Amino acid sequence: MTARPEPSAAAGTAAALVDRHYLDVRDLRVTFGTDDGDVRAVNGLSFGLERGRTLGIVGESGSGKSAASLALMGLQRGRRTTVAGEIWLDGENLVTASPERVRSLRGRQMAMIFQDPLSAMHPYFKIGDQIIEAYRVHHDVSKKVAKKRAIELLDRVGIPSAARRVDSYPHEFSGGMRQRAMIAMALSCDPSLLIADEPTTALDVTVQAQILDLLNDLQKEFNSAIIIITHDLGVVAEIADEVLVMYAGNAVEHGPVQEIFSAPQHPYTWGLLSSITRLDRTRSDRLRAVPGNPPSLIAVPDGCPFHPRCQYANLAGPATRTERPTLETVAPGHRVACHLPVEARVRIFREEVAPSL
Amino acid sequence: MAGFVIRRVLGGIVILWLISVITFLLFFLVPKVLGSNPAILFAGRSPSEAAVAGVTKKLGLDQPIVVQYWHFLAGIFTGRHFDAGPDKTWCPPPCFGYSFKNSEPVWQEITRALPVTISLALGAAVLFLLIGVGIGILSALRRGSVVDRAAMTVALGAVSLPVYFTGLVLLLLVSYQWRIFPNIHYVAFLDNPLLWARNLLPAWIVLAFLYSAMYARLTRASMLDVLGEDYIRTARAKGLPERTVVGKHALRSALTPVVTIFGLDLGSLLGGAVLTETTFGFRGLGKTSIEAISTGDLPTILGVTIFAAGFVVLANILVDVFYAVVDPRVRPT
Ligand SMILES: Nc1ncnc2c1ncn2[C@@H]1O[C@H](COP(=O)(O)OP(=O)(O)OP(=O)(O)O)[C@@H](O)[C@H]1O
Ligand code: SF4
Ligand SMILES: [Mg+2]
Numbered sequence: 001m002t003a004r005p006e007p008s009a010a011a012g013t014a015a016a017l018v019d020r021h022y023l024d025v026r027d028l029r030v031t032f033g034t035d036d037g038d039v040r041a042v043n044g045l046s047f048g049l050e051r052g053r054t055l056g057i058v059g060e061s062g063s064g065k066s067a068a069s070l071a072l073m074g075l076q077r078g079r080r081t082t083v084a085g086e087i088w089l090d091g092e093n094l095v096t097a098s099p100e101r102v103r104s105l106r107g108r109q110m111a112m113i114f115q116d117p118l119s120a121m122h123p124y125f126k127i128g129d130q131i132i133e134a135y136r137v138h139h140d141v142s143k144k145v146a147k148k149r150a151i152e153l154l155d156r157v158g159i160p161s162a163a164r165r166v167d168s169y170p171h172e173f174s175g176g177m178r179q180r181a182m183i184a185m186a187l188s189c190d191p192s193l194l195i196a197d198e199p200t201t202a203l204d205v206t207v208q209a210q211i212l213d214l215l216n217d218l219q220k221e222f223n224s225a226i227i228i229i230t231h232d233l234g235v236v237a238e239i240a241d242e243v244l245v246m247y248a249g250n251a252v253e254h255g256p257v258q259e260i261f262s263a264p265q266h267p268y269t270w271g272l273l274s275s276i277t278r279l280d281r282t283r284s285d286r287l288r289a290v291p292g293n294p295p296s297l298i299a300v301p302d303g304c305p306f307h308p309r310c311q312y313a314n315l316a317g318p319a320t321r322t323e324r325p326t327l328e329t330v331a332p333g334h335r336v337a338c339h340l341p342v343e344a345r346v347r348i349f350r351e352e353v354a355p356s357l
Numbered sequence: 358m359a360g361f362v363i364r365r366v367l368g369g370i371v372i373l374w375l376i377s378v379i380t381f382l383l384f385f386l387v388p389k390v391l392g393s394n395p396a397i398l399f400a401g402r403s404p405s406e407a408a409v410a411g412v413t414k415k416l417g418l419d420q421p422i423v424v425q426y427w428h429f430l431a432g433i434f435t436g437r438h439f440d441a442g443p444d445k446t447w448c449p450p451p452c453f454g455y456s457f458k459n460s461e462p463v464w465q466e467i468t469r470a471l472p473v474t475i476s477l478a479l480g481a482a483v484l485f486l487l488i489g490v491g492i493g494i495l496s497a498l499r500r501g502s503v504v505d506r507a508a509m510t511v512a513l514g515a516v517s518l519p520v521y522f523t524g525l526v527l528l529l530l531v532s533y534q535w536r537i538f539p540n541i542h543y544v545a546f547l548d549n550p551l552l553w554a555r556n557l558l559p560a561w562i563v564l565a566f567l568y569s570a571m572y573a574r575l576t577r578a579s580m581l582d583v584l585g586e587d588y589i590r591t592a593r594a595k596g597l598p599e600r601t602v603v604g605k606h607a608l609r610s611a612l613t614p615v616v617t618i619f620g621l622d623l624g625s626l627l628g629g630a631v632l633t634e635t636t637f638g639f640r641g642l643g644k645t646s647i648e649a650i651s652t653g654d655l656p657t658i659l660g661v662t663i664f665a666a667g668f669v670v671l672a673n674i675l676v677d678v679f680y681a682v683v684d685p686r687v688r689p690t
Contacts, residue, residue, distance in 0.1 A: 075593055079501060107596030114594075119587040122606055123686055134595040169685040185595070 021048030024088035030067045033080030037298040041067035043249035054226040056240030064249035065229045069195045074102035108138040110193040111186035116202045117178035121170040127181050128166030135188040153184035176207035195227045248305040255334030265336040265345040270353045316340045361689040369670045376666045415439045453660030463660030474641035478626035484565035493576025515570030524563040524636035543639050560637045580611040624672025628665025
């Protein structure tokens with residue numbers, strides 16, 4: 001591998017201790033061992049997130065969004081899967097913590113919402129019982145108290161006549177209601193970190209907007225840190241404070257949402273942005289609108305992993321093909337990993353990309 | 358729910374009735390069409406002409422088939438007289454026909470064979486459920502481990518070995534070679550429970566060997582399917598301990614298909630485990646029907662077939678009801 005760990009991750013812990021974010025991910029690597037070789041699904045990802053902030057993670061299919069978020073929760077699967085790097089949550093490194101410790105944080109301090117709320121709930125158990133279970137595993141209370149809590153939560157996420165619906169089964173709910181119930185379940189223990197992996201992809205557009213509103217409201221109420229993974233830049237624009245663009249298991253650009261939309265600096269981000277303006281495409285098609293195919297994660301290209309698809313690779317000098325660009329800060333809170341000189345990126349965006357957006 | 362059960366039971370009765378019609382036609386009409394006289398079959402090998410005439414009269418074989426069937430059906434509920442001159446035979450209800458070969462009502466043969474078959478089936482079922490399902494779950498949880506590979510290799514071998522082979526080998530070893538289980542024969546449970554178990558054990562082992570292998574594979578596959586489900590990930594995401602995730606969330610779904618297959622297997626085992634019974638010389642329903650077939654004892658074949666079908670139909674109903682109880686999605690409202 002020619003990829004080097006990022007300087008921030010390699011730096012000693014002494015310096016790092018000084019300013020650590022509420023969630024601080026450093027040089028995260030998730031590798032799936034397969035018979036064809038090691039799939040480097042997450043390959044040196046670093047970012048930080050504070051409470052009360054929402055981070056949108058975007059990137060095309062297979063860029064490692066789910067693998068990264070499952071690793072944060074300690075939910076990576078497979079005997080031949082390794083997670084390396086550091087995941088600091090509220091000052092505690094989850095990568096080195098015991099599995100039992102991580103389990104006790106799961107559902108309590110960090111919670112997750114999944115894409116398909118139908119398959120994500122156990123078909124045999126009542127919705128209420130599933131929420132009660134989530135609450136009782138971390139709180140020593142009677143079933144009755146927990147049920148009251150479940151009804152409150154269902155009511156809070158906008159389920160009509162919650163006291164009655166608490167006894168329904170998942171298949172008796174509509175898709176949007178199920179996702180609300182999933183959110184209620186995730187919020188049952190007031191988590192300070194909420195990860196939502198494509199929470200609205202399986203829902204129709206109006207329901208989508210309602211769910212996003214709900215997440216927005218809940219965040220204000222609970223002051224949690226939210227990570228929302230999506231294919232839909234519209235969702236990002238609506239809900240996120242910051243955007244992290246992933247490519248081949250790594251962050252290529254990370255910054256405040258306004259800046260990513262108005263002054264993006266990475267050629268891959270440009271591709272994503274121009275693809276959403278093409279409204280004639282179907283939604284799932286839009287993020288694939290960057291020409292070319294995602295790289296193999298078993299043999300990630302040398303240099304910038306995006307170079308085989310990058311229109312500007314030739315402008316960035318030979319380093320583009322030999323050296324992996326690291327995230328450099330270009331503005332407060334805005335980091336970009338690209339070998340092009342900053343002036344060139346600003347100019348290309350202004351002159352070539354922006355006019356067609 | 359009650360309505361659902363009643364509907365299924367009524368459906369089951371209709372199916373049983375259809376089975377009785379079809380079997381009846383098969384045994385009484387087909388020989389006629391083929392030009393042979395069923396009475397000859399009933400009367401046994403190379404009977405005299407007078408005997409054939411007597412049987413024809415006695416069984417009412419000279420009557421139209423519908424009438425014959427009606428007598429058969431009514432006999433189940435009211436009992437039946439078989440008269441031919443001075444020779445009077447009473448077959449009390451439930452009369453599933455009368456075996457002239459053995460000079461006794463078929464029902465009597467069935468009730469004699471049934472405890473043997475039930476002992477064999479239930480004992481084996483307890484063994485193979487415990488062993489097969491246990492190994493299946495362990496294999497799934499330790500997928501790819503040495504334990505898993507070893508178990509699945511043995512299981513693959515076991516499912517491909519026929520019962521009469523494993524049965525004979527085991528008999529040879531434990532009964533004749535080592536004489537641990539000498540003189541194997543059926544002893545009624547109420548007569549001597551210890552001897553009952555001792556004599557059945559080799560047969561249980563043979564059946565359980567085959568079925569454990571099948572159930573281990575089935576359980577493992579089902580468990581692996583379920584462990585990959587999104588709702589298992591959700592259960593983990595809630596912070597549930599692994600034993601709750603597996604023991605409550607995964608097992609409940611994974612065992613549903615296993616219980617379904619088990620119901621059907623048990624239903625057919627109760628109809629008679631032909632090979633095992635024959636190998637060990639137990640006169641259960643399986644051996645009884647095999648003997649009836651080899652001697653052409655049509656009433657016995659007919660009676661046992663309908664009776665065995667009853668077990669399968671009953672098992673199907675129970676499985677459906679079970680499904681409705683565990684899975685709210687198929688639960689009738
Ligand atoms: N258990 C696993 N074993 C092997 N490879 C895996 C496993 N899980 C994920 N991968 C691979 O890791 C890569 C990243 O997958 P991931 O699910 O994180 O992508 P994603 O960004 O969430 O994509 P999508 O937008 O489609 O959800 C993919 O190439 C995928 O095939
Ligand atoms: S480093 Fe080179 S290849 Fe990668 S995005 Fe920048 S210009 Fe394109
Ligand atoms: Mg994903």
